Amino acid sequence: MTPDLFGRHRAVLPDWLALYYEDPLELTHGEGRHVWDAAGNRYLDFFGGILTTMTAHALPEVAKAVGEQAGRILHSSTLYLNRPMVELAERVACLSGIPDARVFFTTSGTEANDTALLLATAYRRSNTILAMRNSYHGRSFSAVGVTGNRGWSPTSLSPLQTLYVHGGVRTRGPYAHLDDREFTDACVDDLKDLLGHTRAPAALIAEPVQGVGGFTSPPDGLYAAFREVLHERDILWIADEVQTGWGRTGEHFWGWQAHGQNGPPDIVTFAKGIGNGMSVGGVVARAEIMNCLDSNSISTFGGTQVTMAAGLANLAYLLEHDLQGNARRVGGLLLERLRAVAARVPHVREVRGRGLMIGVELTRPGTDEAAPEAASAVLEEARAGGLLIGKGGGHDTSALRIAPPMSLTVAEAEEGAAILERALRSV
Missing domain, CATH: 3.40.640.10 (Type I PLP-dependent aspartate aminotransferase-like (Major domain))
Known part of the structure; x- marks a missing residue:
């Protein structure tokens, strides 16, 4: 995103309108489970505009x-x-x-x-x-x-x-x-x-x-x-x-x-x-x-x-296309993969969810104390690796939210899990 657009955003929109990332993204187009920003960077989308792109970006039928x-x-x-x-x-x-x-x-x-x-x-x-x-x-x-x-x-x-x-x-x-x-x-x-x-x-x-x-x-x-x-x-x-x-x-x-x-x-x-x-x-x-x-x-x-x-x-x-069945199958694989990753990352307190609705809660190692700074750091690292995820949680937004389009493939789930693993290990 150009600094000019960010400045224009701040000049006319409310301060409480949240933006992700230190350098906010302008998404220009999408296809399937991927989106592109104004600089031409391609991302695997694991948040779907806050669980809204349910089937796929630019779905021809829609x-x-x-x-x-x-x-x-x-x-x-x-x-x-x-x-x-x-x-x-x-x-x-x-x-x-x-x-x-x-x-x-x-x-x-x-x-x-x-x-x-x-x-x-x-x-x-x-x-x-x-x-x-x-x-x-x-x-x-x-x-x-x-x-x-x-x-x-x-x-x-x-x-x-x-x-x-x-x-x-x-x-x-x-x-x-x-x-x-x-x-x-x-x-x-x-x-x-x-x-x-x-x-x-x-x-x-x-x-x-x-x-x-x-x-x-x-x-x-x-x-x-x-x-x-x-x-x-x-x-x-x-x-x-x-x-x-x-x-x-x-x-x-x-x-x-x-x-x-x-x-x-x-x-x-x-x-x-x-x-x-x-x-x-x-x-x-x-x-x-x-x-x-x-x-x-x-x-x-x-x-x-x-x-x-x-x-x-x-x-x-x-x-x-039985996307519910796909959410069950691919979501189950993704959940299992992320739990295996979490077992080796001290910051991860819990990996939870069902289907393609998965939360990864981060805390300070050895405690139940929320780690919002860790969640923000993982968000940034995932973006740098080509993956978009969300944040949430009742304890200072220290949970990562993963909810890709329900047409997600097994290969895309593996790709996203690998990027997220590197991001989690970087904290």
């Missing part, structure tokens, strides 16, 4: 669908019938697992979560929300109000009363020493105790795998156990699938399915990968919940024709 739709009509708002929106809603409703599902499209995951919170509070007539510690749900006023990660929550002001529940991070906190069954039981007891001290909440909102939190997750079944407690009290369950949806975790199409013993969530939110870079988010809920609002509403840009065309083409490609 590019063709967008171009053809753009040649007809780009936009009309939701005040008019919209065939691509109806068709994508039909597919999402069917895939959601929610009976009698209704779908509302938004332009982002933040807006999707904001809508889910509106629906839940209106339906339950309560503005109390349960959320998970170390969570992240977006940038809007209400989404920030239910975010349990202080690094991404700039204000304590909120339209909601939020109570934070334990369980999203398996290997830290007061229950970390317990086995999975005991951990789940302790978290359920904590939830019951919390509910005994507050008025009935509207909903629990939870990411099956915490994204910005560093790809942490509870034992399978924890949210199913929570669901039993919530159901007894008519409290809704919102699954934030903005990062986990569409088969990225490999084992399941939705992250909630690892906790689905008692049926699907009441509300599911989605975004990021479905549009493969186009601005698509949305909410799926039972009809009685979705239809509970007693005032008129529209969306100017949610569900606009060109983004719906992209979503339809992208989803079709994902299903036809």
Whole structure:
């Protein structure tokens, strides 16, 4: 990137708008699992624009669908019938697992979560929300109000009363020493105790795998156990699938399915990968919940024709090429390879994740103390080696986040792991 563009960026955009790298990158084009910067350098992309390039960069099927739709009509708002929106809603409703599902499209995951919170509070007539510690749900006023990660929550002001529940991070906190069954039981007891001290909440909102939190997750079944407690009290369950949806975790199409013993969530939110870079988010809920609002509403840009065309083409490609299966196979190999590397690097506390959603947590050797400077150094070294990765974590962003397009090949996984190994060893 030229210094001139960086200077122009700083002159007109907010100081709090984060940029990666000491010398920020300008990405100019991409193809498959690779991107190029303005200087012509080629990189293997293991972050996909924050888990958003789900299938591949410049996927011909998506590019063709967008171009053809753009040649007809780009936009009309939701005040008019919209065939691509109806068709994508039909597919999402069917895939959601929610009976009698209704779908509302938004332009982002933040807006999707904001809508889910509106629906839940209106339906339950309560503005109390349960959320998970170390969570992240977006940038809007209400989404920030239910975010349990202080690094991404700039204000304590909120339209909601939020109570934070334990369980999203398996290997830290007061229950970390317990086995999975005991951990789940302790978290359920904590939830019951919390509910005994507050008025009935509207909903629990939870990411099956915490994204910005560093790809942490509870034992399978924890949210199913929570669901039993919530159901007894008519409290809704919102699954934030903005990062986990569409088969990225490999084992399941939705992250909630690892906790689905008692049926699907009441509300599911989605975004990021479905549009493969186009601005698509949305909410799926039972009809009685979705239809509970007693005032008129529209969306100017949610569900606009060109983004719906992209979503339809992208989803079709994902299903036809079994990218969920590929995420399971290639992700499993990559996870095993990185765990072998980590065993020889003192800075690595844990390698975790599932499918193509992998976190590498760094600490100061021999301690549980976060090492954000090490994470930044690895990020820089990986870039120098031709690999782009992300950062996150609830402990001073000391976790590396690895989430390449779900079409990643075995050879590309090996190449990326080798670059990351050299970067980790350099710390």
